[in-house]
Amino acid sequence: MRRQDRVQSPCVSICALDENNVCIGCHRTSNEIMNWPRFDDEERRKVLENVARREEQVSL
Template sequence: MRRADRVRSPCVSVCALDENDVCIGCHRTGDEILRWTQMTDEERRSVLKQVAIREQKVAL
């Protein structure tokens, strides 16, 4: 698989973890951020689904 075809990081260069260990910029947990480069694209897509849920909760 070409590098350009891989699931890209949701990082927005606003890196700070809140009291729940979730980044206020990309909404990934600290563990998800650390493991991102070792994850398969399937795992990354799963994380992005969780990110979308977390992002919606913050918007409420």
């Protein structure tokens, strides 16, 4: 699989962790950020589902 065909990182280059260890820019945990390069596409999609839930909580 070509690199550009992989699920892409949600990083928006606003890198700062909040008190819950979640990035305020991409809404990933530090563990999700650190392990992203090793995740396969299925694992990356699961992270993106978690990111979507976290984004909803922030916007409430």
